[in-house]
Amino acid sequence: MKLRDYVHHKGLLALGTFSKLIEVVLELFVPIFMGIMLDEGVGKQNSKTTYFMLILIGIFSLLGYLSTVFAHFLVARVSQDYAHQLRLALFDKVIDFDHENRSKFSSSSLLNRLNNDVLQTSNALAMTMRIASRAPFLMIGSIVALLITAHKIAVVFMLVLPIVLVLVLFIVMMLIRNNHQLQIENDRMSVIVKENIDGIQSIQAFVQSDYELNRFNKKQSTIVKLQRKLSNISSLGSPLVSAILNVSLVLMIYMAGISINIGDMTQGQVISMINYTTNLILSVLGIFNLMLLYARTITANARIRAVLTLENKENSNELLKDKIKEIEFKNVSYHYPDQSDFLKNVSFTVKENEIIGILGLTGSGKSTILKLVNRLIEPVDGTVLFNRIDYKNYSKESIKEKVGFIDQKNMLLMGTVRSNLSMNKTYKDEALMEALKLAAFELPQSELDREVLKDGANFSGGQRQRLNIARALIRKPDVIIMDDSLASLDNHTQNTIKNNVKKLAQKPIIFIAASRLNTLAIADRIMVVKNGLVEAIGTMEELKETSNTFNKIYQSQVEIAEVK
Known part of the structure; x- marks a missing residue:
């Protein structure tokens, strides 16, 4: 889909262009009336012709003004709707991005594209309707009228015009190249700002404020240099073009003076020539400024298209209707972009009402396995089967409806406790309170509508985590995924939640990933993951005999417990 397809009011766009054309036609008649008024009215002391021409000039000016106002009203309507549709x-x-596409853009870059780039391209559309629909008509009309009025003198301008157009093209090419680099640097600076705002406590704790200020200053200096360069190109270009055109106008007036003296031209013709030449200069300058705007817009459009043209991997429309009673990984491998194989030949089967723990050190591949279960990412090789059917045969949305995913990040949205638990679905208060009870979160029913600030800033870390757990449990999913989501909770709260989850009536398949063995105590089996490989699967007693990694973790945690 091309960007112009997001202009929904094409009829209004055409009407606005037509209104600007009417404005140009009316404007082109004014110098003619002025010439007639001077030659036939004032020159021959014919007051009737003088007043008549004055009336015509007034009427045409008023109609031109009304046409302009109407056109600008349409410009605002079309351009703002275009910005709305494009941003939407x-x-x-x-x-809707899958994991692979999300990883191609930073959040700061996406914010800049949604705001700055959309604003840039909608402004370009508005100026196109205001200038591009007017300036070419005015330029062509002025050239024709100039050739009719003073064809010999008009040759001067015809010789200068191609030189000006080549100069404009050269300036625009320079602007496009530098503006592209400016947008990249703006994205990088936004990343620095976001990192500092999100991590302000860590920065202050490690006394890194001066370092971060210096890093920001270096990036800001780079941006200022690019902006200064762009400003210099733009500011030098416009006066240079204007000077060339005005010098040509002075030369034309000098030649017109000679023509008047020898009787080849009248004063009215000279006034018309000056007016048409002025209109021609203004139209050329308008086109020049529009080209400067297009130089920035080309970069913005390319950045917007880079997002809109990305496609997720093929997604089936078939719904997963049956309960998930079995999940099987068959030789599943996965790697993140620009990496070699991260997860290699993982195979296991887990059945209904089974709790399987996933144990491993940081970076071993625990979270990657869980993301594959939830189809946040998809295998590079191998197959994931739900009820012995490849889960790619089902839509991602229907899979996620049956999987309760509890991330290690305590993600809450601005709103209320109720809105964060229900996630745009309707639940009775009793169901909400039951979910909170399962998550060991004691909250009076009267506080279900308690406000949740950005990132849940008015809740503690443990409270945010339990709200995340309650949000997953309220849906009564077939599969529950707990990705190190109990780590921020004390042992008593952990045990309460684990016991509650184990007794769930729907008998779900439960995955619990953790680095601590006591978190996995309720697991029927434990999968030990090391460097993207499944080293062993079994009960704790079995793993003591088969897994070196398990024994190392077990010994280290036993020693810590003994010290305590």
């Missing part, structure tokens, strides 16, 4: 399409595309 971008946001819809971003929230």
